[in-house]
Amino acid sequence: MRNLLLLLHLAGAIFWLGGMAFVAIALRPALHAQLQPPQRLPLAVQVLRRFFVLVLVSIALLLASGVPLLLQVPGRQAPPGWHAMAGLGIVMVLIFGHLFFAPWRRLQRAVAAQDWPEGGRRMNQIGRLVQVNLALGWIAIAAVLLWR
Numbered sequence: 001m002r003n004l005l006l007l008l009h010l011a012g013a014i015f016w017l018g019g020m021a022f023v024a025i026a027l028r029p030a031l032h033a034q035l036q037p038p039q040r041l042p043l044a045v046q047v048l049r050r051f052f053v054l055v056l057v058s059i060a061l062l063l064a065s066g067v068p069l070l071l072q073v074p075g076r077q078a079p080p081g082w083h084a085m086a087g088l089g090i091v092m093v094l095i096f097g098h099l100f101f102a103p104w105r106r107l108q109r110a111v112a113a114q115d116w117p118e119g120g121r122r123m124n125q126i127g128r129l130v131q132v133n134l135a136l137g138w139i140a141i142a143a144v145l146l147w148r
Contacts, residue, residue: 002072005065012061013137019051020134028127037116044123045111052100059093081147088140092133099129 027047031040070078070086107122109115 005069008061009065012058015054016058017137019054020130024130024134037120041111041119041123045108055096062089079148081143084143084147085140088136092136095129095133099126
């Protein structure tokens with residue numbers, strides 16, 4: 001059972017972090033270099049709509065596997081890196097929650113209204129939050145592997 005929980009936990013982390021890396025490092029710069037806002041922003045909304053479904057599934061997998069894994073070891077016996085990973089994971093979920101319910105909703109409204117300057121502002125805000133979460137994700141991985 002422990003190995004299945006680890007597999008689910010790793011799958012959730014890989015999809016979320018890999019998706020954020022793709023969006024931040026590859027997709028956003030390419031879209032910005034190739035397309036103007038009237039083409040770029042609707043495409044970004046379509047891509048993010050699909051990606052955010054994967055993020056929600058990843059969060060569910062991470063919580064459904066991470067909590068039982070952490071509870072298998074008494075709190076004081078769990079390595080400090082596990083606690084750091086759990087804390088950073090909670091912060092990442094909260095950041096995603098803010099991103100999803102604030103700038104993401106505003107980006108969708110701006111694109112529907114063809115308000116390209118507002119859409120650009122919201123896309124930039126989403127990009128910064130994704131970069132923060134990507135960095136936190138890598139710090140969490142480093143903590144769990146290096147802080148024993």
